[in-house]
Amino acid sequence: MNKTSLLALCLLLGAQTAGAGSVVPDAHYDDLVRKARSGDTAPALEYLRQHVKEQTRQQQEDHIVIASWAGRDSEVLEAYAHVQDTSALSAPILASVARAYRNTRDYERAAQLYRQAEKIAPDDPQWVMGEMLVMADGKRGRDAIARGRPWLGKVSSQDEARLRTVMAYAWLSVGERFEALHEVHQAFLLEHPGPFDRDVLERYGQVLSRAELPMAGLEVDARLTPVQRLQKQADEMALQVRMSHTGGRQEADRFVAPDELISRYHSLLSQCDRTPGAEGVARQMRIDRMGAYEARSMHRQVVAEYEQLSREGRIPSYAEAWVAQAYMALHNPGKADELFRDVIAHESPKDDHWTEDNQNHVRSLLEDDRPGDARQAMDTLLPTIPKVHWSINYPLPQVNENWLSTQLLDVDVMQANGDERKAFVKSRHLCEIAPAQTSPCIGYGALLEEQGRYRDAEYQYLVVQSGMPRNQSLEVAQLVNALNLREWHRADVLAEGLTQRFTDEEGSRQALRQNEIAHMAEFQLSASKGHSHSHGSNGSNGNPIRGNDDLHIEGTLYSPRFGDHWRAFLGADYTSGEFGTEESTTDHGRWQRGGVEYTDRNTVATLEASTQRFGDVGQQMGGKVTVDRDINDRWHYGAAYSFRSAETPLRARAEGIWANQGDVHASWTPSNRTSVQLSLSPWHFSDGNWRWQSSLSGSQRLWTWPHARLDGLLAISGSRNSISHIAGDSSSDAGNRKEGVDYYSPKSDLSIMPGLRLTHALYRHYDRQWEHYLELGAGRYYENYTWHDSQGDHNRHDNTPLWMARYGQDIQLSDVLNVGASAQVTRQSYDGVSERDIQLMLDMNYRF
CATH class of the missing domain: 1.20.1270 (Substrate Binding Domain Of Dnak; Chain:A; Domain 2)
Known part of the structure; x- marks a missing residue:
């Protein structure tokens, strides 16, 4: 019986025979002990810490052993200090304390305890070997060798093999590498043909590592x-x-x-x-x-070595798998696909890495933006992997891990091919049938985030964390989730942990980059240039809202985030447009603004002040405050108030008229496929006009293809003005009459326009993406206004067609730079005059 088994048996028997003074029922304490034996030491240790003053003698010993299993050396020594009569402790208990002293480099006390254990069990050589290891660590290697020599030939061959590996360890401590190798060689001769003792193998590896000797020294x-x-x-x-x-035993290893x-x-x-x-x-x-x-x-070194070796001759397929993985890490999935195809061609389903190589091949196709090919490869792979497997001496079937990982990959293939609903249902099912596995539930959380359900994903990650708190994939997912929820401090804490522990992992690098971008400064730029053409006898005015040949440029610079929640910003705007009848005049407007933005988990708020100058009107001050709140992942609401709103029509501002604007709005986004927005905006113009403006808009995903998607659109907006303008025929004497407001302001109007938007991906390669889209809409425009001619004023109600066509392109040049450009043509009637409006628009967002 080995040392670990002996300790476990002593601990369990002690728990079952605890005296009446035990502070918990025996059955409950047995459960804690069994959990500790299976590796879950936390519950037992937590209980023992809470009742340290009430522990029985047996529980004091239990505390020492369980803390030793958990690797808590300081707690082992604290528990040992609470034992009043240490002379009655068993040899395994003393050995546990001795190991704790050794790990804390208190070699003298460790050696004393090993000698005490030897007196209790003098026929067991493991206490001598423990003392020898301590002596070697304490720079007494030759004394350790002398301590062990008398035992040679007096113990079993297995114990002698272990003893010789300890002597090899001691020889290394004094610099005798070849003597160490000789002792290890003798140990293996004693164990040959095996099976070799695990401790012997482990110490043999330590010897060769420290001695820098090849493993061929095993059989000289x-x-x-x-x-x-x-x-x-x-x-x-x-x-x-x-x-x-296969990795190390610990993250650091x-x-x-x-x-x-x-x-x-x-x-x-x-x-x-x-x-x-x-x-x-x-x-x-x-x-x-x-x-x-x-x-x-070291992916670049792999590729460099491969390219050189491949020029000298063919590379074996097993090595091509490593090279293909390196190409994937270096974002060259096309080359990885070629290599994986060759690897798979030289393998059979019976090979150990066949499933893994096939899965990596599918991933390379997905990353190369070839979802159709990935679907074909996945359909070939899925039938070859059984769902369950049977384990020896276990009566129930277990979920096959290869089947589970392949099904998770199939979810990604579904997503890439546009089967988003099926992917979501399957991901949720996999999480339900394998809750003990981290990958299915983390993948399900990622799909929730893609749908904008960040809080639901957060809960899912917390469920996973309760079972495996130090999982790298989980921490990456939680970091991305924290950024989506605008929990900047939590994101920084998670980023620090990933930086210390998993910097070299691809997923960690991507998440850390996202966190870095979230803290960068930001520059936003938007510009538009328009031209209007009237159809009718009085059609020289152009667009009555923006004017003819209008121009608009706006830029905003945001500072890096500070204090976890804040950003300062500065902005400038220029706008111009031609208004007039017989002689066109160009009106100009300029304004500058500055303020701060606050963001947290549920709130986005801004406060800004602005200076404005329009036409010949002198400089004026303005301000704006906005607050947007998230009720949950689906419902959002907000409000805003602008003093001297920058959205006041240019024609009004040029005439010295300004407006204060309020706004309340709400939105419902049950998923990334559906969204509805409703807003109500009251305006109070300085000329006394009250305008009530409302809008309802929404979008619904109708169809999804691997590289395209089709959305249905609906836009409804209307307004009512307490003071309205009076329209007239410029060919009559009414053209000289000026009544009402100096800007477009009908008594009431309403526009209804449904539409379609088709988006197609031209290019996708990691951070670089290029899409173009076509948007078409057609509806009706209803207007109620006053018309004046030579016979007087008349109330008119127009019901005219309205249509719009827009084509644009969005380019993501990198993870910090996005550029969009579009051209739009609109046909709409104003006061019975049809206007064709052409707009060219440009948007840019840059982080630095």
Whole structure:
């Protein structure tokens, strides 16, 4: 019986025979002990900490052992300090305390406890070996060797093998590398043909690592030629390369093995250069070294080595898989696809990596924006993987992890091919049938975020976190979620953790980049140029709202985020338009603004002040405050108030008329496929006019294809003015009559325009995307106004057609730069005169 089993048995028996003074029922305490034995030590430790003063003697011993299992050395020593009579402790308990002292570098106390354990169980050599390890750590290696020699030949072959590995450890502590290798060799001869003791294997690896000796030293054969020795070492190193892809026992250790392999390969390749006839061995080492590079996330080195080696000859398919993964990490999925195809062609479903290589092939097709090919590859893969598998000595079937990972990949393929609803349903189902697995539920949370359901995704991640709080994929997802929820401080905390622990992971780099962008300064620019043409006898005025040949330019600069929630901004605007009848006149407007923006989980608020100058009117001050709130992921509302609103019609501002504007609005977005917005805006113009303006708009996804989507649109808007203008025929004497307001202001109007928007992706490659779209709409415009002619004033009600066509392109040049341009043609009647309006628009957003 080994040491761990002995401790577990002592602990369980102790829990079952605890005296009447135990502070919890025996059955409950048994459950805590069983959980601790299975690896879940937290509940038992939490209970023992809470009742440290009420513990029985057995529970004090339990506290020491469980804390030792949990790797909590300081807690082991604290629990040991609460034991009043330490002389009655068993040898395994003393050994647990001794290991804690050793880990905290208190070697003298550790050695004393091992000697005390030896007195209790003098026939067990493990206490001697523990003392020898402590002596070697305390720079007493030769004393440790002398301590162990009398036991040689007096114990079983298995114990002697372990003892010799400890002696090898002691030899290394005094710099005797070859003596250490000899002891390890003797240990393996004792264990041969195996199975080898795990402790022996582990310590043998430690010896070779510290001694920088090749694994070929396991069986020294003087008859081997130098090339044969190098070949043997190359074979052993190849095995270690494959093991290095399994990762380390802890997060901090995941790169230890690859780093050691890369260093060792450098030494061996130098030996090959000095050994005649070792060229073939050197090539094999260079090929296998690419696996160590890939395990260390050194993707560029993998590709550089591959390109050089491929010029000298063909590369084996197992190495092409490493190269393909490196190309994927370097965002070259097209090249990765070629290599994965070759890898799969040389494999069969019985090979260990067949499923993984097929999955990576599908991912390369998705990242190369070839969803149709990915669908075909996935349809070939899905039937080959069973849903469940049976484990030996376990009566129930278990979910096959290869099946689960393939089904998760199928969700991504569905998404890429436009089957968003099916993907969502399947992702939710996978999370429900495998709640203990992190990937299905994290993937389901990601789909919730794509639909804008950030709070639902947050809850899903918390459920996953309760079972596995230190998962890298989970922390990446939580960081992205925190950014979507505008929880900037939480995002920074998660980013710090990823920076310290997972900087070399692709998902971590992307999430950290998003957090970095969220804290950058931002520049927004929008510009439009229009031209209007009237159809009718009095059609020289052009568009009565914007004027003819109108121009609008607006730029806003935001500062980097400070104080977690704040951004300052500065903006400037210029607008112009031609108004007039017989002689066109151009009106100009300029304004500058500055303010602050506040954002948190549920709120976006801005406060700004502005200086404005329009036409010959002197400089005026204005201001605006806005507040937008999220009730939940679906409902949002907000309000705004503008003093001397910048949205006041240019024609009014040029005449010295300004307006205060209010606004209340609400929106409903149950998913990224559906949205509805409603707003109401009261205006009070300085000439006494009250305008009530309202709008209802919405969009609904009608169809989705792999590279395109079709949305239905609806826009309804209307207004009512307490003071309205009087329209007239410019060919009559009424053209000289000027009554009513000096800007377009009918008694009431209403426009209803349904439409369609078709969006097509021209190019998609990671952060670079290029889309174009066509938007068409047709409806009716209803207007109630006063018409004046030579016979007097008349109330008129017009019901005229309204249509619009718009074509545009949106280009995302990088993750910090977006540019959009569009051209729009609108046909609408104003006061019975049909106007054709052409607009050219440009938008840009840049983070720096």
